[in-house]
Amino acid sequence: MINLKNHQVVLASKSPRRNELLKGLGIDFTVRTKDTDESFPSEMNPFEVAGFLSKKKADAFLEEIEANEILITADTVVIVNNQILGKPIDKNEAFEMIKLLSDGVHQVVTGITLTTNTKQLTLQDTVSVSFKKLDKEEIEFYIETFKPFDKAGAYGIQEWIGYIAVDRIEGSFYTVMGLPVHLVYDQLRNWD
Numbered sequence: 001m002i003n004l005k006n007h008q009v010v011l012a013s014k015s016p017r018r019n020e021l022l023k024g025l026g027i028d029f030t031v032r033t034k035d036t037d038e039s040f041p042s043e044m045n046p047f048e049v050a051g052f053l054s055k056k057k058a059d060a061f062l063e064e065i066e067a068n069e070i071l072i073t074a075d076t077v078v079i080v081n082n083q084i085l086g087k088p089i090d091k092n093e094a095f096e097m098i099k100l101l102s103d104g105v106h107q108v109v110t111g112i113t114l115t116t117n118t119k120q121l122t123l124q125d126t127v128s129v130s131f132k133k134l135d136k137e138e139i140e141f142y143i144e145t146f147k148p149f150d151k152a153g154a155y156g157i158q159e160w161i162g163y164i165a166v167d168r169i170e171g172s173f174y175t176v177m178g179l180p181v182h183l184v185y186d187q188l189r190n191w192d
């Protein structure tokens, strides 16, 4: 359904989940990566951070975008009690993060930025996720087995913890996983 005649999509992401999700849309794309600093202003509204960081990731490539390219960048954050949870640095932090999520509702925001050498568009999608109460053994088992250090909020909804903990979700599962594919589709379908 997406038939880009004049453009080549470039996914600027190291995330295997984003790669897999974009593939699922059935478009051809290449991958380009670069390390970017994921800091953001401390006074920023937490619900604006994912969009801001997706744009920041894109801006690192600005000089290199060719005339026919559409660069896609994304960022995912978990927000609980108005506080952002990024990626945990160790087991203890992962444990504390999952404990904060246990027995409550949190938000996951994924921002995407589409950039060409003439325009740039940033969009965000927000999802509410409810976790049942988890016990210490379940949290420890998940961290030991799945080592979720590359995941915002220390969990992957697509993994065992998503199977056992998530009892309600309002919004797109794929946005939680790291890429709001429905938004990418809407944009690319009407691009050329």
Ligand SMILES: Cc1cn([C@H]2C[C@H](O)[C@@H](COP(=O)(O)OP(=O)(O)OP(=O)(O)O)O2)c(=O)[nH]c1=O
Pocket (backbone or CB within 6 Å): 012, 013, 014, 015, 017, 018, 038, 057, 074, 075, 076, 077, 078, 108, 150, 151, 152, 153, 155, 156, 157, 158, 176, 177, 178
């Ligand atoms: C909440 C959640 C996050 N995640 C992942 C999505 C993202 O890859 C990661 C959040 O980190 P990000 O900083 O958004 O992305 P990244 O560093 O992995 O990749 P990039 O190169 O594009 O910057 O957490 C899941 O896989 N499942 C989930 O349920």
